[in-house]
Amino acid sequence: MLEFEIAAIYYFIASVIKAKPYFDEVPRNMLTPCVFYPTPNADGDGFSLSSYSTDFVIYLKFIDATTRGACIMANDVLQAVMKNRRKIPLVDENGKYTGKNFTIKNAIVKKIDNGVYQMEISWTRYARYNAEAITLAKEFFFNGNPVAE
Numbered sequence: 001m002l003e004f005e006i007a008a009i010y011y012f013i014a015s016v017i018k019a020k021p022y023f024d025e026v027p028r029n030m031l032t033p034c035v036f037y038p039t040p041n042a043d044g045d046g047f048s049l050s051s052y053s054t055d056f057v058i059y060l061k062f063i064d065a066t067t068r069g070a071c072i073m074a075n076d077v078l079q080a081v082m083k084n085r086r087k088i089p090l091v092d093e094n095g096k097y098t099g100k101n102f103t104i105k106n107a108i109v110k111k112i113d114n115g116v117y118q119m120e121i122s123w124t125r126y127a128r129y130n131a132e133a134i135t136l137a138k139e140f141f142f143n144g145n146p147v148a149e
Contacts, residue, residue: 004090004091004092004093005056005088005090005102005123005125006037006040006058007091007095008088008089008090008091008102009037009058009060009088009121010037011089011091011095012077012080012081012084012088012089013035013060013077015080016076016077016080017033017035017073017076017077018033019033019034019035019062019073020032020033020034020035021034021035021037022034022035022036022037023036023037024038024039026061026063030063032063032064032065032115033062033063033064033065033069033070033073034062034063034064035060035061035062035063035073036060036061036063037058037060038058038059038060038061039058040056040057040058041056041057041058042054042055042056043055050128050129051126051127051128051129052126052127052129053124053125053126053127054124054125054127055122055123055124056122056123056124056125057120057121057122058120058121058122059118059119059120060074060118060119060120060121061112061116061117061118062074062077062116062117062118062119063115063116064115065115066115067111067114067115067116067117069115070111070115070116070117071111071117073117074109074117074118074119075109075117077119078107078109078119081104081107081121082107086103086104086105086107087101087102087103087104088101088102088103088104088123089101090102102123102125103123104121104122104123105122105123105124106120106121106122107119107120107121107122108120
């Protein structure tokens with residue numbers, strides 16, 4: 001599902017600004033203005049007996065010939081995210097909107113180099129454990145007593 005969230009971020013940004021997208025690596029002869037979409041960092045944690053959470057952070061780079069141009073792109077996207085109440089519409093494998101959203105926890109914009117602004121976007125995804133893991137969790141003992149007692 002991670003690819004759906006990255007695709008949703010891409011489509012959202014493309015609806016706000018016009019910039020060449022780059023994924024994984026930026027080539028030496030890159031076109032500007034552009035946005036670099038790296039692979040996000042992930043951190044998993046337990047959430048409940050039947051579900052877990054995964055926190056994601058992606059560091060988007062807005063690159064332009066001028067620092068001002070990069071700043072304008074990044075801030076336009078930030079304002080669009082905030083106007084949409086930090087909700088990013090999800091898309092399917094064909095790029096069609098599904099009617100579902102995911103919520104951005106945090107969006108921070110800062111200058112990192114001449115002509116480059118970075119936007120840090122974080123979100124949390126919740127998912128259920130598989131059925132076998134849920135059964136094991138329900139049979140777990142608390143303070144020496146089975147949960148059923």
